[in-house]
Amino acid sequence: LAKTTQPISMDSYEGQEVNITCSHNxxxxxxxxxxxxxxxxxxxxxxxxxxxxxxTNEVASLFIPADRKxxxxxxxxxxxxxxxxxxxxxxxxxxxxxxxxIFGQGTELSVKP
Amino acid sequence: xxxxxxxxxxxxxxEGQNVTLSCEQNLNHxxxxxxxxxxxxxxxxxxxxxxVNDFQKGDIAEGYSVSREKKESFxxxxxxxxxxxxxxxxxxxxxxxxxxxxxxxxxxxQLSVL
Numbered sequence: 001l002a003k004t005t006q007p008i009s010m011d012s013y014e015g016q017e018v019n020i021t022c023s024h025n026x027x028x029x030x031x032x033x034x035x036x037x038x039x040x041x042x043x044x045x046x047x048x049x050x051x052x053x054x055x056t057n058e059v060a061s062l063f064i065p066a067d068r069k070x071x072x073x074x075x076x077x078x079x080x081x082x083x084x085x086x087x088x089x090x091x092x093x094x095x096x097x098x099x100x101x102i103f104g105q106g107t108e109l110s111v112k113p
Numbered sequence: 114x115x116x117x118x119x120x121x122x123x124x125x126x127x128e129g130q131n132v133t134l135s136c137e138q139n140l141n142h143x144x145x146x147x148x149x150x151x152x153x154x155x156x157x158x159x160x161x162x163x164x165v166n167d168f169q170k171g172d173i174a175e176g177y178s179v180s181r182e183k184k185e186s187f188x189x190x191x192x193x194x195x196x197x198x199x200x201x202x203x204x205x206x207x208x209x210x211x212x213x214x215x216x217x218x219x220x221x222x223q224l225s226v227l
Binding site: 032034036041042043044045046049087089099100101102103104105106 | 117144146148154155156157158161163169171172201203205207213214215216217218219220221223
């Protein structure tokens with residue numbers, strides 16, 4: 001199972017771009033990289049997923065280098081409401097099947113006015 | 114309205130008591146998960162099930178038990194053997210939507226010891 005390592009915490013200011021990097025040195029060939037956001041006393045919610053290169057959606061971008069041993073979540077122009085914990089999860093993309101999915105410690109992002 | 118429903122939202126356990134946390138989903142997902150979260154910590158996997166009538170231990174299964182008799186339901190029992198049960202418990206199912214395979218989480222159950 002791929003173990004993930006992220007910074008414990010990050011600080012930013014409103015309007016700035018935030019980049020959170022996750023290391024996953026033993027990622028397997030069929031593993032995808034998924035990022036989740038969690039607010040206090042709530043379940044995590046999906047942000048973005050990728051396999052390689054760059055993926056962009058309406059809320060974030062995900063950059064994955066060719067060796068796939070790390071990934072970077074990019075949040076453009078953060079606001080106070082982006083203050084949350086962000087988790088990187090590495091696991092197999094088997095259609096509608098499970099498998100052991102282990103979360104890391106996550107990165108606590110604090111956005112200041 | 115599809116999703117994951119956890120109940121109750123708050124639960125109190127007395128010394129030596131077993132309690133059961135409910136998790137129901139109407140998303141038609143095969144895989145379901147239980148995680149435990151302590152204050153300021155990440156999510157730790159308790160049990161997971163990839164299909165009905167089958168489940169596997171996660172990293173912290175001791176003191177917990179589960180069943181998966183129906184696709185829609187994956188209840189978690191916190192037994193008296195779990196000496197430090199106070200935590201936030203999250204249930205999730207895994208499924209495919211809009212080209213992405215991802216976890217869908219419930220709103221959680223906060224368990225406290227009286």
